């Protein structure tokens with residue numbers, strides 16, 4: 175079961191303004207009472223959607239979007255992979271924003287959702303533009319780390335390690351880690367707290 | 372060349388460099404609980420993989436356990452299903468489980484140090500963001516997601532990039548009524564909730580050196596709330612004293628050899644850092660959050676800042692927080708009525724936290740109309756507290772004395788806020804909906820401040836009670 179390389183993502187976008195949107199908001203704690211990730215998409219942003227009728231995830235015009243555009247520190251807080259899983263199952267295949275919570279970023283990488291960073295002015299331009307043109311397609315190129323919308327091409331950034339994982343198709347790291355084979359056991363035997371003090 | 376603890380532990384646990392440029396890092400201790408692990412075991416089965424080092428993984432149950440009636444099956448069928456899945460996975464793969472009633476069950480970040488599983492120089496991973504807690508003993512401890520739990524189960528390794536290192540020098544003596552919780556809230560306030568992204572934190576300075584292990588655990592616990600995934604304190608005499616005699620710590624002669632190794636794992640005195648931040652502990656006062664992230668806090672006597680004084684990009688968040696909490700700019704939190712008081716969690720559910728709260732609780736009674744809960748962080752904490760009679764102090768004051776678990780820290784069990792209730796809480800997150808009610812409001816503070824609020828029925832300065 176080898177994951178596929180991810181080089182390009184195309185699709186319509188859904189804008190989600192707001193800084194510091196934590197993973198409790200993406201998927202509230204009560205939906206973590208489960209032993210599978212199945213069906214989580216139904217509850218993505220549940221409480222925010224109840225409280226704000228015009229929440230983007232309630233709006234018909236964004237249905238079917240696959241690129242989520244956010245602001246700063248998106249996905250901070252709890253390490254729950256339920257958050258990116260809920261977004262993925264809803265249809266999100268890439269996230270673009272000013273910055274991301276660190277554990278959220280690695281969880282996204284581990285399930286094949288690239289998170290790209292834009293500088294502030296480009297991020298606000300993109301948020302604004304996609305909200306006016308919900309039908310327009312964006313394309314994200316991980317080779318050049320650029321995002322294209324209409325005539326405009328934005329330069330994004332992404333930590334090199336994660337970018338290579340997508341380009342090489344090693345974002346699901348289990349197989350890669352297994353390839354180290356015996357070297358893992360050799361290292362374990364060298365650690366005094368395992369070998370014995 | 373001089374090295375930091377981060378450098379040394381990273382180097383010792385590096386299996387190889389990966390083609391992506393990341394490091395394949397060996398995980399010395401893996402801790403699991405019922406919420407984030409079942410899907411990982413499922414993925415393992417799907418791929419026909421085994422648990423590579425079952426003896427390096429330990430399990431407990433904490434998030435979903437009820438804290439009043441704990442007999443199985445649990446009243447909540449979903450909670451019961453999760454408990455059953457954990458037990459079954461542990462049995463099938465030969466993973467030791469500290470189950471309810473074993474005397475060792477508790478919040479995963481409380482029992483790791485308490486049992487001596489957490490040790491200096493280790494790499495530790497757990498499917499929970501507050502894994503940073505274990506850094507208090509001089510370990511590199513990472514919060515991970517479920518797919519990474521699968522990686523650790525299958526390979527005992529993670530694919531990681533080495534973070535940069537920021538030293539936080541905290542100098543001076545903490546005034547009476549000011550605790551480690553206030554220190555970390557002050558740090559997050561100063562550097563912001565994303566200030567630590569990309570960094571590991573090394574906590575140092577005279578205030579940290581003077582802290583007990585339990586205070587250091589509180590400090591490291593909330594590292595993640597400031598955006599850093601890992602935070603640690605260099606191992607020292609406090610660390611060695613703490614570990615001595617704990618069930619999983621090295622015993623006898625081996626303990627002395629371990630101490631020698633632990634000493635040399637600490638950062639070298641002339642090591643260099645990517646960044647350094649200084650904080651004067653002497654100037655701190657009790658902190659209280661007024662907003663919806665742990666950085667939105669003020670000293671208990673200070674006004675909530677005026678959003679107009681903030682940078683443009685921050686204003687929307689501030690407005691949103693004030694609207695959600697129903698507070699006004701310039702308002703002081705002193706005198707804010709509270710409905711619920713919660714003492715517990717992996718931040719402040721240890722014996723010293725309960726002692727500090729009891730010192731306040733013994734001076735009065737929980738205010739009429741308020742609910743107050745004390746939830747020990749582990750069965751061992753509960754036992755020790757009961758041996759000292761702390762439970763009686765709490766009960767006589769009108770607090771409910773519960774059994775160990777995460778409880779109202781995240782409201783996955785029946786302990787939850789209702790509607791718009793305001794909770795004075797010793798936990799770590801004031802996110803919208805965090806305590807189980809979508810509209811519930813959380814004020815984070817130290818356990819002594821929570822106890823004081825419970826008795827006054829409103830936020831007060833604990834220093835007035837203590838003086």
Ligand code: SF4
Pocket residue numbers: 433434478479480499501716717718776777780781798799
């Ligand atoms: S006490 Fe709270 S923060 Fe700590 S592990 Fe439990 S739910 Fe997470």
